[in-house]
Amino acid sequence: MCNTMTVKEAAMLWGITERRVTVLCKAGRIKGAHKNGRSWVIPTDAEKPADSRIKTGVYRKSKMPSNLPLPVGISDYRLASSEYYYVDKTMMIKDFLDERPMVSLFTRPRRFGKTLNMDMFRTFFEKTDEDTSVYFTDKKIWQCGKKYRDYQGKYPVIFITFKDVKRETWEETYDQIYKILRQEFERHSELLESEQCSKYEKTYFKAIMEGNADSTDMMMALQRLSQMLDEYYGIPPIIIIDEYDTLIQQGHMRGFYDDVILFMRNLFSGGLKDNRHLSYGFLTGILRVAKESIFSGLNNLAVNSILDSRYSEYFGFTPAEVQAIARYYHAEEKYGEICTWYDGYRFGDSEIFNPWSVINYFRNHCQPKAFWQSTGSNEIIGEVLANAGEDIYKRLNALLQGESFLTYIDTGVIYPQIRNNPSSVYSFLLVAGYLKVVKVEPAFSGDYMCEVALPNQEIAFVYNKEILQKLTDIIPQATAISIQEALFSNDVQRLQKEMHKLLLQSVSCYDTAGENFYHGFVLGLCAMMDNRYFISSNGESGEGRYDIQLLPKSEKMPGILIELKAVKNFSGDKLKQLSETALAQIEDRKYNTDMSAKGIKTIFKYGVAFSGKQVEITAAS
Incomplete structure (x- = not known):
């Protein structure tokens, strides 16, 4: 037996709880571990398994090379911040902790860093066996003092992203949603061994894991999982839902809109509305979708749209950040060209560059292209053009001539509204990143009257290819x-x-x-x-x-x-x-x-x- 150790000895060696070691043994994640009577024995040379509560893997903090690559398509904070040139957005955590709204919604165009920021939040707040503070000690948030550092690694986290759910039918969509939620339950498999969770809760948990839960069970998934995590850890979890409206757009375009709205309304209501087992909630998307009633009664929701000043500098790059990148890659003389092609957005009171395009510009040896083209689905625009009249065509062409115009902007525009009222296309184009705000004035309804124009040369190109060329469908x-x-x-x-x-x-x-x-x-x-x-x-x-x-x-x-x-x-x-x-x-x-x-x-x-x-x-x- 000298080559084995007990669960207690392994827990002391690895710095985790005995309960956690037992869960890892039962899950078959400790090589060579086996039952001896009623107790688990573990080889003394067994390695501590990686923490499954952060699915993205553990990244070694190595000495930084002098010329780091840019994180093209990297949405994993730990990887981006330790192995790539990372534009520090961690002060977003400070701004949140200073205000601490119960549920926050961030709406931004695609490829503006929503998923990376949410993974940053997850990595900062999540309570894990790994010491994830190493990914923040050299970042701005760590210099803000103990008041903020004390929140690091404090909460269990439920993290879900719907960004890749793009199916043709509701049945296929529901099946993928089920798999995403089941994976998140699996990430918290320690709950099956919890003495704090009831037998009924564990039966529900197993039904999810084994694929036996019905649609009603799945609508309650966020509520049930958050309750079990609260009971196990003694602190309510944080719920993060990334790209929540991808499902809604797909439902609108594929004819299962009512099905997806019903499901999401109940899922979010259970997890985010009057849930005493919730510390904080975060959602991201392109549209606010307030009028969908998907957030019905959610009076604790703080909306942060592209017209709001809060968090305005954290999605996309600011001029100072782009200048720093240009200096790092010895391309200071290219700044003017970058401005012409990729600047021009205005979120709240911040001037913003398209981060996806700036990163790809440097990766492409400073050769400008429309990198943002075809990075997402814009079928909704083709739908609008199919029903467009003289005024819309006239204004779309005016934009290409460098002109601007005044229009009503509803930041809560919904997909059926776009079909029934083609003039709402300007609201959609603005929140989707195809327009910039030149001037904004509040309207009596609580929405806005905005003077809008094309942001930059890239969008003029993308505009022609992705919007006007949608006419080829007609x-x-x-x-x-x-x-x-x-x-x-x-x-x-x-x-x-x-x-x-x-x-x-x-x-x-x-x-x-x-x-x-x-x-x-x-x-x-x-x-x-x-x-x-x-x-x-x-x-x-x-x-x-x-x-x-x-x-x-x-x-x-x-x-x-x-x-x-x-x-x-x-x-x-x-x-x-x-x-x-x-x-x-x-x-x-x-x-x-x-x-x-x-x-x-x-x-x-x-x-x-x-x-x-x-x-x-x-x-x-």
Whole structure:
């Protein structure tokens, strides 16, 4: 027996409780441990297992190399802070502890550091067998004094992230949610040996672990797990839920919205609302989703949106942080280029750079690209554009021309609202990172009136690719190209044929109600040519206001003027005469005055008349 030790001896050797050693033995996590009668015996050379309560692994605090890599795609705080160049955001912990709201919601665009910050919170607060203070002793929070250091390693933590739950059906989604929650229960398997937890609680725990729990049991998962952790550790846990609204967006786009809202409402209510077994709660997402009633009655929720000043500098990089990175990598002269491409966001009162793009810029040897492109799903934008009218197309194109405009912003915008009210797309674009706030004024409703614009050059590129190119889902690429070629060559017959074909393929009879619809329809086609034209709508020129003008960026390209008319129940000669009337209006009111004054010598003029799915076009140059 000289080569073995008892549970008590192992506990003293490893600096953990005897109960914990017994749990590890039963879980088969101590190599060579076996039962001798009613007691466990452990080989003396057995190694202490890594703490399963932090699933990300233990990272050795090695001597820092002189040129650390940047943490591209690293959302593990311990790894990022010990093996990579880490931008210290630990003062966010101090700001939280100074205020200590019961439940905090942080809404930010994708790839702005939400998951990394939540893992930082988890690592700081979680009570583990490992001494995780080593990941903070060289950080700003540690210099704030014992008052704050005393919170380190104090609480059990429930940590859940839904960022990768992107399934096609509710059944598949529910199955993945179940697995995520079961993994979190498994991370706290020490509760099965708890003398403080009741037999009923352990039966519930085992049902979760064995896959036998029903949907009602799963809705109570946060409440039950937090209660057991409180009983075991003698202190209520912290609950962290990362990217909570990924599920909701997926449900909206895939047709199981009501199912996911019902489940999440009950899950969150049990864990976060009036839960006496909760110390603090943290949630992150893109949208606030307040009106979903998913947080119904949660009067202890502190919302921190992109328009709020609290925590404004902790998601994304500040100018000082970017300058420090540039100095570290000996690229100070690149700061201006970084500003042009990746600066321009404003969260609360802080100027913010896109952290994902800045990191990838340095990794790409300081060659600028639109790194943020295609880092997430934007199907919701395509849905909005499918129902867009003249005003939306006009404003979207104005943004690409470097303009700004005033719009109502509802930071609690919800997904069905986007479908029912397409103008709410600006609220979604702002919270999703596609717009910046130039100026903000509170509105009477508690929301905001904001002047908005594109943040930077990267977003102008991403905007074109991810937003305007969503029109290809509505307008087939081959047809769009054919229409553009017909416009450029003044080929009226081809233009009319392709426009008619597009109306037949893409437009519902119910959509063809009036001129505004057709105006947006044609403006959407023109939007796909923005790299060659400055596109404007309802602008003044000559003696009136034209419908659509395409001002070429090169004098070698032809200018294009389009006047639209729409009536019901016209066909044949009547519709042709209406297109001629539209063309005559361009000539009579001298809509070409503005382009002629700018030196454009060739101007194609189109009178376009619509009735239902019929179109007639008359042209002149």
